[in-house]
Amino acid sequence: xxxxxxxxxxxxxxxxxxxxxxxxxxxxxxxxxxxxxxxxxxxxxxxxxxxxxxxxxxxxxxxxxxxxxxxxxxxxxxxxxxxxxxxxxxxxxxxxxxxxxxxxxxxxxxxxxx
Amino acid sequence: xxxxxxxxxxxxxxxxxxxxxxxxxxxxxxxxxxxxxxxxxxxxxxxxxxxxxxxxxxxxxxxxxxxxxxxxxxxxxxxxxxxxxxxxxxxxxxxxxxxxxxxxxxxxxxxx
Numbered sequence: 703x704x705x706x707x708x709x710x711x712x713x714x715x716x717x718x719x720x721x722x723x724x725x726x727x728x729x730x731x732x733x734x735x736x737x738x739x740x741x742x743x744x745x746x747x748x749x750x751x752x753x754x755x756x757x758x759x760x761x762x763x764x765x766x767x768x769x770x771x772x773x774x775x776x777x778x779x780x781x782x783x784x785x786x787x788x789x790x791x792x793x794x795x796x797x798x799x800x801x802x803x804x805x806x807x808x809x810x811x812x813x814x815x816x
Numbered sequence: 817x818x819x820x821x822x823x824x825x826x827x828x829x830x831x832x833x834x835x836x837x838x839x840x841x842x843x844x845x846x847x848x849x850x851x852x853x854x855x856x857x858x859x860x861x862x863x864x865x866x867x868x869x870x871x872x873x874x875x876x877x878x879x880x881x882x883x884x885x886x887x888x889x890x891x892x893x894x895x896x897x898x899x900x901x902x903x904x905x906x907x908x909x910x911x912x913x914x915x916x917x918x919x920x921x922x923x924x925x926x927x928x
Binding site for chain 1: 862
């Protein structure tokens with residue numbers, strides 16, 4: 703059973719802390735994505751990566767950075783967490799060739815910044 | 817069952833011609849519908865985002881329509897260019913439960 707695993711389901715962090723959200727996939731997918739999901743706003747793409755050490759900005763990259771040192775792992779970094787970054791974060795991966803199954807998502811990390 | 821169905825699965829068109837991609841969904845309650853363009857080896861790039869009250873939205877040569885009554889959306893590409901060769905993905909967000917439903921995508925190949 704293929705998986706996209708996000709390291710934490712729930713996180714509570716303080717304003718100003720550096721936060722790491724980890725995502726690992728075991729499907730040997732080339733593409734990995736980080737989204738945040740907020741009520742009424744839908745899912746918004748933060749960053750994506752189509753290869754190791756490669757990254758592209760999505761729709762809302764401000765306040766975030768990413769790291770892809772290994773194919774299976776894609777990390778989202780909040781350099782200095784702020785309350786407006788309280789959100790559900792979803793990682794996804796996909797193969798190079800988009801198939802009928804689309805993207806595989808992790809179970810999400812609900813981050814609260816206090 | 818909430819679904820997003822796209823058609824056709826693939827499409828070949830000549831450069832300069834127009835084409836229209838279809839997206840039918842049964843997702844309810846509806847929040848918004850997105851069209852993404854995904855180039856081979858790249859991540860998806862958002863083309864349009866449409867909410868319930870929006871019927872048409874354009875982004876350059878891309879025009880999306882939404883009929884929330886019939887739960888249908890279309891993406892029209894005008895005067896296609898070689899750079900339009902990509903997969904186009906329709907994504908519907910369910911209003912309750914934050915559930916994303918992705919269509920299988922339409923792969924467009926623009927030939928010179």
